[in-house]
Amino acid sequence: MSAFVWTIADQLRGVFKPHQYGSIILPFTVLRRLDCIMEPHRPAMQSIAERRLAARLALMEAHKQTRLWLFNSSPHSFASLMEDPDALAENTLAYVEGFSDNIDVFKRFKFADSIAELDEANILYAVASRFAEVDLHPDALSNSEMGDLFEDLIRRFSEASNETAGEFYTPRDAVRLVVDLAIAEDDKLGAEGVPVRTIYDPAAGTGGMLSLAEEHIHAQNPNAALTLYGQELNPESYAICKSDLLMKGHDADNIKWGDTLANDQHQGRTFDFVLANPPYGVDWKKSEKAVRDEAAKGAQGRFSHGLPSVSDGQMLFLCHMASKMRPAKMDGTGGGRVGVVLNGSPLFTGGAESGPSEIRRWLLESDMVEAIVALPTDMFFNTGISTYIWVLDNTKADERRGKVQLIDATGYGTKMRKGLGSKRVEVTDADRATILQTYAAFADTDISKIFDNQDFGYWTITVERPLRLAFDVTDEQVETVVADKKFKGLDADALADTLRAVKGTRYTSRDTFLAAVKHEGDARGLKFPAAQNKALQDLLGERDNTAEICRDRRGAIEPDTKMRDTENIPFGWNGTDKHAQANGTRKAVIDAYMKTEVLPHVPGAWVDHDKTKVGYEIPFTRHFYTYVPPRPLAEIDADLEKVAAEIIEMLREVEA
Incomplete structure (x- = not known):
C-alpha cells in the first residue's frame, strides 16, 4: 500500500521538487482516510448539517451518533469529486473546508495552495483519481496498519529530502533507545491487566517519538491504554503529527500547534512519560518576553530556576519537561519520567550561578537526574556532533536515590552501508540491548560510572592578593x-x-x-x-611584590583587582564532606583548600567569602577519559628507519 501511494508522487515530477511531495501526498492520504471513515455515516452528518447547529454542538452530536471525533458538513465525497472534473478544485476545497474545526491539518499543510498549483498544472484530476482508487477504510486497513502506512510515507519523504529531514524527524533507532530508557523502570507495563499511561512530546515534530513510544509499549503489553499528547511549532510538522495520530484512532485534539516555550497549551497537565528531541542551538528570542515573564513568577513558573543564553533554548525545554512529570504521591506511587536528547552544552555550559548552572543545580539537588547516556556521533540526519540522552525521574528506585549513572555508549553504534545526510551510524537492536543491560545493572564498569549528586557540585571562590x-x-x-x-x-x-x-x-x-x-x-x-x-x-x-601593602582608611588590606583570580573547588575535595554546602562547613573546606593548594604558591592571598558561588557541571568526557601513553621513541625511530630504507630502495629501482 505504501509503495502504491508513493507511486502517485510520479504525477508530481517536473512540476514540484522532491521535498515538496510530502506536503501534497500526505494531506491527500489523510483526506482519503477520513473520506473512507465517514462513508457509512454520511446520512447522519448531512442530517446534522441541515439542522445548522453551532460548531461545537455539531461535533458533539456527530460523536454521539457516529463515535467519531470529527464532522463534515459538505455534501461531497471522493466519489462525487471524481464525477465533476471541471469543478474538481472548487469542490475539493469546499469538501476540506466542511470539516469541523478540530480537523485543522489541511490548513497547516496549506492544502488550498497545493490544490491551486495542481489545478494550474492540469494534474489535479490525475492525482485525486489515483487516491480515489485506494481503499483506506478501517475494514481494509486497521488503525494500526494505517499508522504504519502514514509513518512509512513520512519516513520516505524525509529520507528523500535529507536537507530537511533532520529538522523535523528523529531517527527511529534513537527514538527506540530514548523510549526504552524512559520506560525501563515501569514494571507494571509488562504485567497483566490494562495499565493506563500518558505520553507527551513538547517538540513533537512529525510525531515519530509518540508513535514509536506507543509501538514499543504495546509490544510489551498490547492491552496498555495509552493517551498521546504533543505540541509542535512548525505548521506542516504539526499537521503530519496530528494526522498520524488521527490515522491511528487517537484523539488528535491532544496535539496542539504553537510555541511550547512561550505558550504551554497543555498547561496544568502532567504526564507519565515526557519524551523529546528538541532543536539544538536554536535561539528563543521570539519567546523571550513570555519566558522571562514566567521566570519572574517564582516557584510556580517553569523557568524560575534559571535562564540559559538566548542563543540556545535546549535547557528551557529540559526545564519544561521536568515540570510536566506527573508528581509523586506520598505513598510512593505516581511520578513521571523524562527521556530527552540534547547536545553537549547543557552538561557544562555557564559558570557558577549562571542560568545553565542553576538549572543543573535544581535538577541534581532535587534528585531528578537518573542517567545520562552518551550516544555515538553521526547518528542524526542534520548533525554529526556528540549527543546525550538525559533520563529524569522524580520517583527513583531506592538504590538510585541520590545517584546519577553516566553511560558512555559512544562505542555502541554500527556504521550504515549508506548514509542519510549526516547520519552514518545507527544503534542496532544488539547495541541497544547492551546499553539497556548496562543501565539496568547500575554498576561501575568501563562504560558506566555511578556518582553521588554532589559529585557534580563545586564552589567558585574569589582569591584576592594584596595591592602593592x-x-x-x-x-x-x-x-x-x-x-x-x-x-x-x-x-x-x-x-x-x-x-x-x-x-x-x-x-x-x-x-x-x-x-x-x-x-x-x-x-x-x-x-x-x-x-x-x-x-x-x-x-x-x-x-612590585617588594612594595608596602596598600591599606584603606580603616586599615584593611586593599585587594589588587588586576591580580584577582578564581578557583573551582569540587564538593568533596580531598575527602572532605560532600554535603558541606548543606551542613554549614563550607568555609572550613575552602580555608583548608587555600592552605593546601594556594598559599604555598601565593603567600598573603585570601578568599573573599562574600563572593563565593555554587556551581554544577557534568564533565562527562573527563570521567571516561583513558590516558594513552605516546609510543616509545625507539619504536618511532625504528619505523622511520624502515620507511627510509624502503624509499632508498625505490629510488635505486628508478635509477636502474
Missing part, C-alpha cells in the same frame, strides 16, 4: 598625567612641576608617595581630591 604599588616618576609619565582629562581643571604647568619635584626617588609606599605629591602640590596651590589621587595611583603606580 611602587612609584618612580618619569618624564613620559608626567606628560601622560598632564594630558589626562581627569586633571583638566588643574593648572598644567603647576601639575607638571609638582610631579617633576618628586621625580628621581623610588617610593615603595603609596601613602608616602601621595604625601610627597600633596606637599609639592600645596606649595604650588594645587589640591588633589580623592578621585585625582586614585587617577595618580592608576597612571603612575607599578606592581
